[in-house]
Amino acid sequence: MNLLATLQDIVGADHVLTGAAAQPYLTDWRGRYTGQALAVVRPASVEQVAQVVRTCVEHQAPMVPQGGNTGLCGGATPDGQGNSVVIALARLNRVLQVDTADDTITVQAGCTLREVQQAAIEADRLFPLSLAAEGSCTIGGNLATNAGGTQVLRYGNTRDLTLGLEVVTADGEIWHGLRGLRKDNTGYDLRDLYIGSEGTLGIITAATLKLYPQPVAKCTAMLAFNDMPAAVRMLARARKGFGAALTGFELISHYCLDSVTLQFDQQKWPFDVSGRQCPWYALLEISDSESADHARERFEAVVGQAIEDGDVVDAVIAASIAQSNELWHLRESIPLAEKQMGKNIKHDVSIPVSRMADFVEQTNAQLQAAFAGVRHIVFGHLGDGNLHYNVAAPAGSDETAFLQLQPQVYRLVHDSVHAFGGSISAEHGVGQLKKDLLPLYKSEVELALMRKIKRALDPHILMNPGKVINSADI
Amino acid sequence: MNLLATLQDIVGADHVLTGAAAQPYLTDWRGRYTGQALAVVRPASVEQVAQVVRTCVEHQAPMVPQGGNTGLCGGATPDGQGNSVVIALARLNRVLQVDTADDTITVQAGCTLREVQQAAIEADRLFPLSLAAEGSCTIGGNLATNAGGTQVLRYGNTRDLTLGLEVVTADGEIWHGLRGLRKDNTGYDLRDLYIGSEGTLGIITAATLKLYPQPVAKCTAMLAFNDMPAAVRMLARARKGFGAALTGFELISHYCLDSVTLQFDQQKWPFDVSGRQCPWYALLEISDSESADHARERFEAVVGQAIEDGDVVDAVIAASIAQSNELWHLRESIPLAEKQMGKNIKHDVSIPVSRMADFVEQTNAQLQAAFAGVRHIVFGHLGDGNLHYNVAAPAGSDETAFLQLQPQVYRLVHDSVHAFGGSISAEHGVGQLKKDLLPLYKSEVELALMRKIKRALDPHILMNPGKVINSADI
Numbered sequence: 001m002n003l004l005a006t007l008q009d010i011v012g013a014d015h016v017l018t019g020a021a022a023q024p025y026l027t028d029w030r031g032r033y034t035g036q037a038l039a040v041v042r043p044a045s046v047e048q049v050a051q052v053v054r055t056c057v058e059h060q061a062p063m064v065p066q067g068g069n070t071g072l073c074g075g076a077t078p079d080g081q082g083n084s085v086v087i088a089l090a091r092l093n094r095v096l097q098v099d100t101a102d103d104t105i106t107v108q109a110g111c112t113l114r115e116v117q118q119a120a121i122e123a124d125r126l127f128p129l130s131l132a133a134e135g136s137c138t139i140g141g142n143l144a145t146n147a148g149g150t151q152v153l154r155y156g157n158t159r160d161l162t163l164g165l166e167v168v169t170a171d172g173e174i175w176h177g178l179r180g181l182r183k184d185n186t187g188y189d190l191r192d193l194y195i196g197s198e199g200t201l202g203i204i205t206a207a208t209l210k211l212y213p214q215p216v217a218k219c220t221a222m223l224a225f226n227d228m229p230a231a232v233r234m235l236a237r238a239r240k241g242f243g244a245a246l247t248g249f250e251l252i253s254h255y256c257l258d259s260v261t262l263q264f265d266q267q268k269w270p271f272d273v274s275g276r277q278c279p280w281y282a283l284l285e286i287s288d289s290e291s292a293d294h295a296r297e298r299f300e301a302v303v304g305q306a307i308e309d310g311d312v313v314d315a316v317i318a319a320s321i322a323q324s325n326e327l328w329h330l331r332e333s334i335p336l337a338e339k340q341m342g343k344n345i346k347h348d349v350s351i352p353v354s355r356m357a358d359f360v361e362q363t364n365a366q367l368q369a370a371f372a373g374v375r376h377i378v379f380g381h382l383g384d385g386n387l388h389y390n391v392a393a394p395a396g397s398d399e400t401a402f403l404q405l406q407p408q409v410y411r412l413v414h415d416s417v418h419a420f421g422g423s424i425s426a427e428h429g430v431g432q433l434k435k436d437l438l439p440l441y442k443s444e445v446e447l448a449l450m451r452k453i454k455r456a457l458d459p460h461i462l463m464n465p466g467k468v469i470n471s472a473d474i
Numbered sequence: 475m476n477l478l479a480t481l482q483d484i485v486g487a488d489h490v491l492t493g494a495a496a497q498p499y500l501t502d503w504r505g506r507y508t509g510q511a512l513a514v515v516r517p518a519s520v521e522q523v524a525q526v527v528r529t530c531v532e533h534q535a536p537m538v539p540q541g542g543n544t545g546l547c548g549g550a551t552p553d554g555q556g557n558s559v560v561i562a563l564a565r566l567n568r569v570l571q572v573d574t575a576d577d578t579i580t581v582q583a584g585c586t587l588r589e590v591q592q593a594a595i596e597a598d599r600l601f602p603l604s605l606a607a608e609g610s611c612t613i614g615g616n617l618a619t620n621a622g623g624t625q626v627l628r629y630g631n632t633r634d635l636t637l638g639l640e641v642v643t644a645d646g647e648i649w650h651g652l653r654g655l656r657k658d659n660t661g662y663d664l665r666d667l668y669i670g671s672e673g674t675l676g677i678i679t680a681a682t683l684k685l686y687p688q689p690v691a692k693c694t695a696m697l698a699f700n701d702m703p704a705a706v707r708m709l710a711r712a713r714k715g716f717g718a719a720l721t722g723f724e725l726i727s728h729y730c731l732d733s734v735t736l737q738f739d740q741q742k743w744p745f746d747v748s749g750r751q752c753p754w755y756a757l758l759e760i761s762d763s764e765s766a767d768h769a770r771e772r773f774e775a776v777v778g779q780a781i782e783d784g785d786v787v788d789a790v791i792a793a794s795i796a797q798s799n800e801l802w803h804l805r806e807s808i809p810l811a812e813k814q815m816g817k818n819i820k821h822d823v824s825i826p827v828s829r830m831a832d833f834v835e836q837t838n839a840q841l842q843a844a845f846a847g848v849r850h851i852v853f854g855h856l857g858d859g860n861l862h863y864n865v866a867a868p869a870g871s872d873e874t875a876f877l878q879l880q881p882q883v884y885r886l887v888h889d890s891v892h893a894f895g896g897s898i899s900a901e902h903g904v905g906q907l908k909k910d911l912l913p914l915y916k917s918e919v920e921l922a923l924m925r926k927i928k929r930a931l932d933p934h935i936l937m938n939p940g941k942v943i944n945s946a947d948i
Binding site: 099100101102103104145146148152153154157159160169173174175176177179180181182183184185186187188189190192193195196197201212213215232236239240241242243244245287289290298350351352353354381384385386421422423424425426427428429430434438441442443445446448449450452453454455456457468469 | 573574575576577578619620622626627628630631633634643647648649650651653654655656657658659660661662663664666667669670671675686687689706710713714715716717718719761763764772824825826827828855858859860895896897898899900901902903904908912915916917919920923924926927928929930931942943
């Protein structure tokens with residue numbers, strides 16, 4: 001029997017998509033990559049996933065796992081050869097168990113992140129992973145890319161929130177690893193090997209995740225700084241003063257806040273005229289397990305001291321949930337304001353917090369020297385050293401011509417990131433976008449170890465080819 | 475040149491030990507295993523470790539990495555063949571960097587855990603890993619076994635405290651992975667693969683670890699319960715009421731507390747006569763980032779409610795640091811009291827917290843049915859589902875005869891752990907002790923994945939043979 005007929009037998013003819021029906025699965029969310037596929041298959045159970053994988057192995061068909069198709073590095077888009085099978089996990093969308101005694105939730109890979117968050121809330125718990133695409137990204141994709149987001153400072157990346165996995169191996173066998181244990185030292189850490197491997201070693205079909213108590217109260221503020229070192233010092237104060245209650249510390253440049261208020265009429269500067277002159281701002285959030293009054297008291301004590309010491313120039317503390325939402329809305333509107341203003345060259349990088357200020361100063365200067373007049377769009381999760389360091393064409397210049405410089409800008413910025421001991425992909429992964437950059441910044445020893453693992457766990461070299469590791473190198 | 479002469483060239487003749495000088499390295503801490511070795515080599519740098527490994531590979535000599543030799547599963551003891559080289563990491567004992575802006579510490583593998591803790595304290599930070607052997611175990615051994623301890627509930631296992639590693643691979647190459655980044659999604663998670671692999675894939679020579687703020691105050695109490703479900707309910711209250719401030723929740727059976735106070739005159743029951751009748755106790759600790767008064771207020775509110783609701787029968791809240799130390803001392807004296815009372819059969823297991831009470835009840839009953847009169851010594855880290863579930867001979871019976879039953883007792887207890895969805899090694903690892911048990915409780919799919927990784931990363935099959943995976947199976 002041929003491949004398509006066998007796949008139809010496994011998942012039903014309605015769930016083997018070709019032609020126009022397959023199109024939405026063949027282009028990535030940002031529209032950077034478009035590929036071809038023999039078919040898009042939509043299995044409904046882990047057993048079907050395993051059968052699909054075994055069938056593809058028999059027919060030597062490359063497989064491309066796909067969740068919500070919201071990845072930012074093209075990791076879920078097939079190449080142009082047209083011989084791949086896209087395995088879409090969307091129908092594996094059940095919440096299998098919520099256990100409030102163990103504080104765990106077990107979900108299938110195709111659940112959206114919001115569905116997981118929602119199931120936690122219904123059990124009076126918090127699943128803290130939170131990111132812009134949460135309404136449409138799936139937890140399987142979050143696991144495959146080890147997604148980050150705004151709560152990493154307190155709760156860690158997706159990896160840190162995961163206790164157990166169910167995985168279909170590259171041979172089409174099922175590893176039943178859905179453990180909810182906090183301690184289990186019985187062998188190699190397969191879980192963390194699959195997490196972040198972007199579908200190149202196997203397919204994650206379900207996971208057991210950690211839940212946390214819902215905070216009783218939150219307190220949010222926007223702070224203004226005279227320079228970035230002051231923001232870094234404030235982070236240290238906040239860590240010490242709030243301990244684990246510190247759940248957000250988002251850095252925002254003047255240019256970013258200005259863009260948001262210029263682009264969107266309903267978005268207002270939270271500061272008066274003097275506060276609007278500062279080069280840097282931070283959105284600070286704490287989550288309290290006691291009361292709103294307690295949260296506010298602590299907040300005022302720590303931030304008050306920072307004002308007294310001159311580190312914080314101005315501060316707006318949200319007096320209500322509505323005002324807190326307004327502050328977060330300013331932060332979350334940055335990417336939209338960016339988009340409104342045209343295209344730019346984006347970098348998702350991390351730098352040790354202690355070197356962040358020097359990195360920005362020196363890299364900005366290097367960019368100005370090489371590409372005079374470029375605009376710096378800098379914001380991100382200062383609390384975990386993650387910057388979205390984007391570079392836009394000089395005002396009034398030819399944007400299209402500037403975007404042609406992407407390889408040179410990439411090289412300059414990533415070289416600087418590397419020199420500062422940072423990472424060229426903090427939270428978005430490698431996918432197609434950065435796989436050819438890895439050899440510039442990773443040692444041959446590390447790359448060789450990755451290739452050995454790839455060959456060991458995907459011996460047919462059929463799992464998501466052309467992602468993370470260059471196929472020619474395997 | 476022969477192997478010994480080459481090793482002497484690399485590390486100096488003084489640091490290649492044979493004969494009597496090698497003896498202390500050939501028996502494990504509990505005295506369960508004694509092996510033989512061609513030599514014990516004590517390299518002083520990562521480059522020397524790499525040279526030693528390359529030399530051993532050339533001579534096809536098996537290698538056994540060793541830290542403080544305090545492991546509980548024989549993972550650092552060579553087998554009896556006498557052809558192994560023990561690679562002792564004790565001379566790699568430098569704290570390389572403490573970074574208070576990034577809250578990281580970078581240390582060589584041979585530092586003792588206490589030295590790491592101490593370096594953190596000197597920088598006004600907390601390195602939270604804490605366990606009985608901390609004065610002599612090394613951080614390299616903690617990493618190799620993914621050690622747990624009493625603070626896992628809040629801060630996680632050694633794995634969760636680690637950001638970057640330096641590793642000498644099984645080929646004698648150096649992977650320089652000492653990153654202090656909180657976010658880095660650039661490829662497979664090699665770090666977590668080496669952590670917990672017990673020296674069977676390579677040798678960890680240094681690590682970059684997370685630091686935390688020192689808590690401003692702590693509050694400690696001993697609570698008494700009428701049954702284990704009440705203790706589990708108290709854990710849920712504590713999680714909700716204290717959030718991340720909850721740093722300890724140690725379960726102790728009546729028999730354990732009784733043994734400590736009987737064995738050691740200076741150790742007193744913290745309760746009056748009625749409190750002494752309870753079957754279960756818990757040592758509860760919170761760490762506060764505000765003040766001692768605040769810690770105490772929160773504590774009294776949450777525990778007070780539990781008393782009012784009848785879950786807690788009696789509570790002793792430490793009024794001073796001295797009293798807090800006394801309560802912890804009771805907990806920490808359990809293993810010594812055990813030892814004083816003779817040998818027993820030990821199990822280091824984890825169970826989902828929600829099933830813990832049923833596990834203890836049913837397993838106790840099964841043991842009584844099979845081995846009437848045995849004494850149950852049950853204590854552990856309830857907060858992360860980890861029990862030290864030990865079984866002693868019936869009072870007055872022949873201990874030696876009872877210890878002969880270890881295989882049967884192991885089987886009964888571990889079968890029960892498995893049936894309850896637990897792990898047969900929560901925090902001590904596998905080593906020699908449990909490697910033959912893994913096939914009973916792990917699926918063939920998982921074991922096959924482990925073997926594939928072993929063959930990929932240790933192609934000469936020379937790294938710590940006979941540990942974790944049975945050599946015959948590779």
